[in-house]
Structures are given as structure tokens and as C-alpha cells.
Amino acid sequence: MTGGEGSDEAAVRSRVAQARTMVVKVGSSSLTDPHGHLDLGRLRSLVGALASAALDGARLVLVTSGAIAAGFGTLGFDQRPGDVATQQATASVGQGLLMAQYETAFARYGLSVGQILITARDTTHAVQYRNARRTLCRLLDLGVTPIVNENDALASNEIRFGDNDHLSALIANIVSADALVLLTDVDALYTEPPSRPGARRIGFVPDVAAIMDQVDAQGSVSGLGTGGMSTKLEAARIAAASGMPVVLTRADLAGPALAGDRVGTLFAPIRPRGSSHRLWIKFASRPRGGYLVDQGAVKALRGGRASLLAAGARSVQGEFSAGDPVWIHDESGHQVAKGLSGYDSEEAQDMLGLNTKELRRRLGAHYAHPLVHRDSLVLV
Numbered sequence: 001m002t003g004g005e006g007s008d009e010a011a012v013r014s015r016v017a018q019a020r021t022m023v024v025k026v027g028s029s030s031l032t033d034p035h036g037h038l039d040l041g042r043l044r045s046l047v048g049a050l051a052s053a054a055l056d057g058a059r060l061v062l063v064t065s066g067a068i069a070a071g072f073g074t075l076g077f078d079q080r081p082g083d084v085a086t087q088q089a090t091a092s093v094g095q096g097l098l099m100a101q102y103e104t105a106f107a108r109y110g111l112s113v114g115q116i117l118i119t120a121r122d123t124t125h126a127v128q129y130r131n132a133r134r135t136l137c138r139l140l141d142l143g144v145t146p147i148v149n150e151n152d153a154l155a156s157n158e159i160r161f162g163d164n165d166h167l168s169a170l171i172a173n174i175v176s177a178d179a180l181v182l183l184t185d186v187d188a189l190y191t192e193p194p195s196r197p198g199a200r201r202i203g204f205v206p207d208v209a210a211i212m213d214q215v216d217a218q219g220s221v222s223g224l225g226t227g228g229m230s231t232k233l234e235a236a237r238i239a240a241a242s243g244m245p246v247v248l249t250r251a252d253l254a255g256p257a258l259a260g261d262r263v264g265t266l267f268a269p270i271r272p273r274g275s276s277h278r279l280w281i282k283f284a285s286r287p288r289g290g291y292l293v294d295q296g297a298v299k300a301l302r303g304g305r306a307s308l309l310a311a312g313a314r315s316v317q318g319e320f321s322a323g324d325p326v327w328i329h330d331e332s333g334h335q336v337a338k339g340l341s342g343y344d345s346e347e348a349q350d351m352l353g354l355n356t357k358e359l360r361r362r363l364g365a366h367y368a369h370p371l372v373h374r375d376s377l378v379l380v
């Protein structure tokens with residue numbers, strides 16, 4: 001396994017210990033009793049650990065599942081509903097109950113909470129993303145702990161996250177967190193599901209990208225959560241590639257995990273921290289179309305810090321508006337980069353293959369700019 005940006009375990013632990021802004025994600029399996037109902041004792045002890053960190057000066061965002069768990073008993077069901085419409089209705093009932101419990105639990109420590117319900121669309125569109133960032137950051141500045149969940153009642157099936165692991169990594173990007181803490185029902189990542197006899201505990205992962213296919217992360221054993229370990233590994237990959245350390249451990253170890261103590265699995269950052277804007281382009285934006293570019297353009301882009309000029313673009317793929325995220329493909333159709341287009345797909349058609357001088361002469365000065373500016377472009 002190769003070492004990443006911060007491959008020395010002690011150094012990464014100390015980054016967690018010193019982290020000021022942290023996103024903490026807790027899964028359904030850590031908030032429920034054996035029948036799948038919300039377990040208030042577990043919720044309150046989690047809040048105890050979070051409150052203690054917050055009172056010590058940490059700026060925490062809690063990404064919490066549990067709306068369905070909190071709602072299905074009230075509706076008279078004896079288990080989590082299976083169909084999407086009933087799940088959504090149950091989440092709508094349960095989300096209020098869940099929030100009420102968090103509000104009461106945090107209030108015992110004199111702390112306020114604010115609810116943020118988010119859909120995948122809120123993270124894939126630049127304007128909503130900025131809006132979410134502004135609200136979350138303002139809540140943190142006001143000393144409030146934002147409590148985030150997916151807006152299950154409204155999220156449509158095709159675009160929903162479905163599990164909160166991925167969402168928590170994107171929230172960590174949105175608030176430029178210093179660390180991400182994933183709390184679940186196992187103490188650490190294992191080489192395979194821990195119920196299997198040969199499973200070995202992994203304490204430190206210097207490079208999450210390198211470990212992804214070495215670990216067997218089959219779906220949830222508890223049947224209460226949705227993502228299992230594979231969505232947690234994916235969340236850890238996004239966070240590590242965004243330059244932040246990740247701790248994965250059991251929810252009752254939240255206190256030591258937030259303090260940077262030696263618990264759970266620690267994932268080292270694999271890159272220096274990027275700007276929130278570029279991280280959004282890389283991990284959250286969903287392009288609807290793109291540009292196919294020639295070899296010269298690919299070379300320039302891969303060389304680093306180059307913009308995509310119209311001269312190197314061969315064709316426009318799909319329909320998009322100026323400002324939309326787009327893929328940049330090479331001539332064999334491989335993804336090279338992602339970025340925000342400076343032009344509508346229709347305008348861009350007339351610009352293909354033209355150099356800056358020709359663009360200015362034929363189409364006017366407004367067109368003498370890159371198709372995708374380097375500040376809004378990330379290699380993939």
C-alpha cells in the first residue's frame with residue numbers, strides 16, 4: 001500500500017485531534033434497538049459526546065439517519081417499510097420525531113440545533129450548493145449544530161443518495177471540514193465482514209484508493225442501515241481525496257474518535273486540501289454533456305493548469321447551458337476532466353476548432369475565451 005499525503009499515523013491522528021470543524025455521520029444501525037426502532041439511550045449518549053466536543057470549541061455538523069426508524073413504530077408498522085412511497089411517508093413522520101429528540105438532548109447542554117434536509121440535487125447544482133454552504137457556515141458561526149439528513153420525503157428514486165455516507169462526505173466538502181467521522185455499529189474496518197472468522201481489523205489506511213479492492217465490504221449485516229461498508233469506503237475515498245482525515249468507528253466511541261484518540265480505522269488524506277469550488281466540480285457535479293477534444297488539448301490539460309480552448313475541441317456532446325458542469329473526453333471517449341462550460345452547447349458548436357484570433361474575428365470578442373476555464377476544471 002502506498003502512502004498518501006499524510007501517511008504517518010501519528011501525524012494524521014494529531015490532525016484529527018486539532019480539527020476544529022468536523023462532520024460526524026451516524027447511521028441507522030447505531031441509533032436503533034434490535035427491532036429497528038429509535039433507541040433514545042443511544043441517541044442521548046451520542047449527543048453527550050458531541051456536546052462535550054462542541055463545548056470544547058469544536059464546530060460540528062451531524063449527518064444523521066434514523067427518520068424511518070423513528071417513524072415506522074408510530075405508524076403502526078412492525079418493521080421498516082419496503083416500498084419507496086411508504087418509506088418516504090414514514091421518513092416524513094419520523095424526521096420530526098428524530099429532530100425533537102435531538103433538540104431535547106442538545107438543549108440539556110445549553111446547545112441549539114438547526115435542521116437541514118438535503119437532496120442530491122442540492123449538491124449537484126452550483127447555486128443550491130453555494131446556498132447550502134452559506135446556511136451551514138452561518139449556523140456554525142452562530143454556535144448552532146446543524147443536523148443534516150437526506151430529504152427522504154421528497155427525494156425521487158433516480159437521484160437520491162439512499163445512504164447518508166456519500167452525503168456526509170459532500171457535506172464535509174461543503175463546510176470545508178478538517179475531518180470526517182463515520183460512526184456505525186462496528187468498531188473498525190475489517191478485511192471482510194467482521195462476522196466472518198478470518199476477518200482482520202484494519203487500524204490505519206494510508207491510501208484508501210489502494211485499499212478499495214483489497215477489502216470485502218459486502219452490504220449491511222444488521223439490515224438496518226442501507227449502505228454497508230462499501231458506501232463508507234466510498235465516503236472515505238471522497239474525503240481523503242479532498243484532503244481530510246477520516247475516522248470510522250462504533251458510535252459509542254464517538255468521544256475518543258472526536259478527540260483524535262487511537263480508536264477505529266483512520267484514513268489518511270491522500271491529497272492536499274482543495275478549494276470547495278473545485279471539490280464540488282470533482283465529486284458532486286453531474287454533467288449533462290461535454291466536449292470531445294483532440295490529443296493536443298488532452299496533453300495541455302494533463303500538463304496541469306491549462307484551460308480548454310475551442311481550438312482543441314472536436315465536438316459538443318449533449319445539451320447544456322453556460323455554467324453547467326461538462327465532461328471533457330478524449331478522442332476514444334475516455335474521461336479526461338470535468339469542468340464548468342463557459343458557453344451553451346449551441347454557442348460552442350460554432351466555436352469548435354477556432355483559435356482565439358479567429359473567434360474574435362468571426363464571432364466577436366465575447367467568444368474569445370476558453371470553453372472551460374482552468375479555475376473551473378479538474379482532471380479525473
Ligand SMILES: Nc1ncnc2c1ncn2[C@@H]1O[C@H](COP(=O)(O)OP(=O)(O)O)[C@@H](O)[C@H]1O
Nearest residue numbers: 027028029184190192217220221225227228229
Ligand atoms: N469489511 C467490513 N468491515 C467492517 N464492517 C463490514 C465490512 N463489510 C461489511 N460490514 C458491515 O457493515 C455494517 C455497517 O453498515 P450499515 O449497517 O449500513 O451501517 P450504518 O447504519 O452505520 O450506515 C456493519 O454492521 C458490518 O457488519
Ligand SMILES: N[C@@H](CCC(=O)OP(=O)(O)O)C(=O)O
Nearest residue numbers: 028065066067068225226227
Ligand atoms: N435517510 C434515511 C437513512 C438512510 C440510511 O439508512 O442510511 P445509513 O443508516 O446511514 O446507511 C433515514 O433517515 O431513515
